[in-house]
Amino acid sequence: MKCRVCRGPAVIDVRRHNANFCEEHFLRLCRNQVERAIEQHRMLSSGDRVLVAVSGGKDSLAVWDILLELGYQVDGLYLGLGIDGYSGRSEAYARAFAKDRGLSLEVVDLPADYGYDIPNGARAARRVPCSACGLSKRHLFDEAARRGNYDALVTGHNLDDEAAVLLGNVLRWQGEYLGRQQPVLPAGEGFPRKVKPLVRLGERETAAYCVLRGIEYVVEECPMAEGNRHLGYKEALNAIEERSPGTKHDFYFGFLDRAADRFVPVVAEERGAVGSCVRCGAPANAEICAFCRLVERAGGRAPEAGTDVPLLLGRPPTGGVS
Ligand code: AMP
Ligand code: FES
Ligand code: ZN
Numbered sequence: 001m002k003c004r005v006c007r008g009p010a011v012i013d014v015r016r017h018n019a020n021f022c023e024e025h026f027l028r029l030c031r032n033q034v035e036r037a038i039e040q041h042r043m044l045s046s047g048d049r050v051l052v053a054v055s056g057g058k059d060s061l062a063v064w065d066i067l068l069e070l071g072y073q074v075d076g077l078y079l080g081l082g083i084d085g086y087s088g089r090s091e092a093y094a095r096a097f098a099k100d101r102g103l104s105l106e107v108v109d110l111p112a113d114y115g116y117d118i119p120n121g122a123r124a125a126r127r128v129p130c131s132a133c134g135l136s137k138r139h140l141f142d143e144a145a146r147r148g149n150y151d152a153l154v155t156g157h158n159l160d161d162e163a164a165v166l167l168g169n170v171l172r173w174q175g176e177y178l179g180r181q182q183p184v185l186p187a188g189e190g191f192p193r194k195v196k197p198l199v200r201l202g203e204r205e206t207a208a209y210c211v212l213r214g215i216e217y218v219v220e221e222c223p224m225a226e227g228n229r230h231l232g233y234k235e236a237l238n239a240i241e242e243r244s245p246g247t248k249h250d251f252y253f254g255f256l257d258r259a260a261d262r263f264v265p266v267v268a269e270e271r272g273a274v275g276s277c278v279r280c281g282a283p284a285n286a287e288i289c290a291f292c293r294l295v296e297r298a299g300g301r302a303p304e305a306g307t308d309v310p311l312l313l314g315r316p317p318t319g320g321v322s
C-alpha cells in the first residue's frame, strides 16, 4: 500500500478518494479538506474569534486541533450533561487537551450550574434523552457564544453525522429541518454563526487523525444514545458505503448543491416573529423559552446573576431564530 502523493508506505486507505496516504499526507489531506469546507461555504474569516464545542470525542478535538493548525484563534466550551460516568470521563479528555496546549476551555455543568441532569431532565420533561440533550446543548452553546462575544460557534459534526441526519430528514420529508441542514448557519439576532468545518471528513478519518496526532479522546459512545434512530441511519449508510464508496459524500453534497435551496422558504415561513424569553433573555417564540421550561420541569434552576454562568436577563429584546 503506497501513498498517492509520495509513493512512501501508506498508513491509511481512504476508499471514498480511492487512495492511500502516508502519515504526513493524510494529515495534510485532513487540513486541506477542512480548509476547503471553510472556503467553499464561507464559514470563517481569518480574524474571527471562534468558540468550539468540545465533547471530549474525536471529532470536536480534531476540529479544534485543525483550526489551530490553520491559524485560527479558538477557545473551547465543554458542557457537563450529568450522564453517570460518561460525562466525567469525557470532560477529563477535553480538559487534558486544553491544558496540554495552554488553551482556554470554559466548562458549563448542568447539575452544578442548572440543578438538573440529562437523564432526570428527560424523564421530567417526557422527552427522549437525546431530545432534552439537544435542546440543552443548542441553548447553552448559543448563550456561551453570546456571552463571550464570539463570531462563530464550531461543532464537530462530520460527513457521517450530516449524511445520517439528512437521511432521517428525507425519510420523513421534514422540510424545516432540511432547510436548516447547512454546513453554516448565518448569525441571526441573538444567535452566533454556526459552522461545521468537518463536513468533508468521515469519522474513520477524524479517528485516524487523532491517533496520528497523539490526541487522546473518549472512545465510548454516549450510553443514552444507544439504539436511537440516528445510529440506525448511520449503520444503513455504512452498509451502502461499503458497497459503493463515495455514496455518503454524493448524497450529502448533492443535496446541498441541488436540493437544499428548495427548503429555505419553508424555514422562513415557519420562523415567524419571535421575542425573547422573560427568564433568560434568549430569543424565543413564547414568553418562556423551551430551555427554561425544561429546566423548570426538571426541578432545576437558572444560575444566579453574577455567578460563573451569568444570566442574560436585562438584555434588549432580540429576534430571529437560527
Ligand atoms: P453529538 O450531537 O453528540 O453528535 O455531537 C455533535 C457535536 O456537538 C460535537 O462534535 C461537539 O462539537 C458538540 N458536543 C457534543 N456534546 C458536547 C458536550 N457535552 N459539550 C460540548 N460540546 C458538545
Ligand atoms: Fe446527548 Fe447522550 S450526548 S443524550
Ligand atoms: Zn505521502
Ligand code: ZN
Pocket (backbone or CB within 6 Å): 277, 278, 279, 280, 281, 282, 288, 289, 290, 291, 292, 293
Ligand atoms: Zn429562557
